[in-house]
Amino acid sequence: MKDTERRxxxxxxxxxxxxxFDRVEALGLIAPGRxxxxxxxxxxxxxxxxxxxKQHWHKRIVRAGPNTVTTYYDEPADRxxxxxxxxxxDFGPVFEEWEADLGRSYALGRDPEKKRLVADLERxxxxxxxxxxxxxxxxxxxxxxxxxxxxxxxxxxxxxSSAGHIVGEFPHAQIPGNKDFNRIAAVNTDSMTSLDxxxxxxxxxxxxxxxxxxRTFGGFYERLL
Numbered sequence: 001m002k003d004t005e006r007r008x009x010x011x012x013x014x015x016x017x018x019x020x021f022d023r024v025e026a027l028g029l030i031a032p033g034r035x036x037x038x039x040x041x042x043x044x045x046x047x048x049x050x051x052x053x054k055q056h057w058h059k060r061i062v063r064a065g066p067n068t069v070t071t072y073y074d075e076p077a078d079r080x081x082x083x084x085x086x087x088x089x090d091f092g093p094v095f096e097e098w099e100a101d102l103g104r105s106y107a108l109g110r111d112p113e114k115k116r117l118v119a120d121l122e123r124x125x126x127x128x129x130x131x132x133x134x135x136x137x138x139x140x141x142x143x144x145x146x147x148x149x150x151x152x153x154x155x156x157x158x159x160x161s162s163a164g165h166i167v168g169e170f171p172h173a174q175i176p177g178n179k180d181f182n183r184i185a186a187v188n189t190d191s192m193t194s195l196d197x198x199x200x201x202x203x204x205x206x207x208x209x210x211x212x213x214x215r216t217f218g219g220f221y222e223r224l225l
Contacts, residue, residue, distance in 0.1 A: 003201045009098050010167060010203055014224050017093055017100035020051055030106055032083040036062040053093040061090040068218040069211045071160045084109030086118060088220040094170045101167050101205045105219035114217055117210050121221035124150045125208045129225055140188025151210055159209035159218050161185060166202045
């Protein structure tokens, strides 16, 4: 399959994933008084019922309040969503053979700083994306530094040691090669335009995780770079 065809298939999978998130919002699944686990289970059922998703390439994540400062590999205790929480979702549905990876955040209350953080997620994503496409041969480490710098410029901490990874046909995790070079992180000293272990172009997910300086709340946004 040509690289342009792979990109088109990934974009189509992402578009379907975005419609899933739109349905989550329309149905009001994220609401105070509900637990993270309950919301996760509802979204899983919705994905299967309305979108035919039977497989997710990574664990489904709903995190609220203080749990929004944690990252993918953390396992915080299940939390009930409070009226003034930030909440983030991170899901990886597989559509046919193609992986989607999407993250969105919400500020449920009226706290202006929480609303500012959530608004900054997509704004900073766009800034970093533009910087990348201006110089796509930069290393993964350089792109990570750009994401971190933009977070700090806006008055936030960058919440993770990684700002993304490759995505592709399921399961991309089994592609041979140095896994460090498949991440947007300080350890990736290779060009973002380098080929994967099968000699194909890499397609990237950019992740923006912002955390306030007191580390009491955060937010997350991700999609194709």
